[in-house]
Amino acid sequence: MTRFHKHTLLLNADYSALAICDIYKAFLLVFLEKAEIVNAAEGEYLHTVDKAYPVPSIIKLRRYVNIPYQKVILSKSNIFKRDANQCVYCDTKKDLTLDHVLPRSRGGKSTWKNLVTACQSCNSKKGDRTPEEAQMPMRHQPFRPSFLMMLQNNGLNQNHWLPYLKSS
Known part of the structure; x- marks a missing residue:
């Protein structure tokens, strides 16, 4: 398996920046349908036995998370x-x-x-x-x-x- 040294920008549902996480956490959020991919890294994929998934570069949460200051x-x-x-x-x-x-x-x-x-x-x-x-x-x-x-x-x-x- 290819090892990526990449990070993903995590956005709230209103597209405001929340955090930066690694691509594996980002992929998990997308896979569990808690987030959606806004932008994928061109030509890069995470591979399973039978499927290839785009590497998320920017993801957006499906639900708004109210974060105080x-x-x-x-x-x-x-x-x-x-x-x-x-x-x-x-x-x-x-x-x-x-x-x-x-x-x-x-x-x-x-x-x-x-x-x-x-x-x-x-x-x-x-x-x-x-x-x-x-x-x-x-x-x-x-x-x-x-x-x-x-x-x-x-x-x-x-x-x-x-x-x-x-x-x-």
């Missing part, structure tokens, strides 16, 4: 994703770590608005100071990303997903 969990990997895996001070992508804008020793908390991605060198250079005190401007201010932004910036999207990700 979807929060993005504060985690190291999500901070890195928000900051495009680059140091906010020098733009390098090497030796990344987390930096507290207002250092913890001075009362800084671990929040979306106080954590940024920094390389080891810039983090050490900044030390126990704020970026202003260290004269190290950030290329953007830290913020809480939206669920949609995290879906768009996950590195998995394919061009045909974009209309669904922009409209959500």
Whole structure:
């Protein structure tokens, strides 16, 4: 059996983006008639003993699922994703770590608005100071990303997903 390294965009019944799942979970949702294929990967199939099924690229749930506000969990990997895996001070992508804008020793908390991605060198250079005190401007201010932004910036999207990700 061919092993796919593919993902499927999962849409709600109103075509708003819900999640990204692997093709096997997507296929199961379609097979159990809980979802329908909106777009299939061209020329790719999942095979059983006697049948071939198209690999789902985008699926839509048949029933609307009411999901209250979807929060993005504060985690190291999500901070890195928000900051495009680059140091906010020098733009390098090497030796990344987390930096507290207002250092913890001075009362800084671990929040979306106080954590940024920094390389080891810039983090050490900044030390126990704020970026202003260290004269190290950030290329953007830290913020809480939206669920949609995290879906768009996950590195998995394919061009045909974009209309669904922009409209959500």
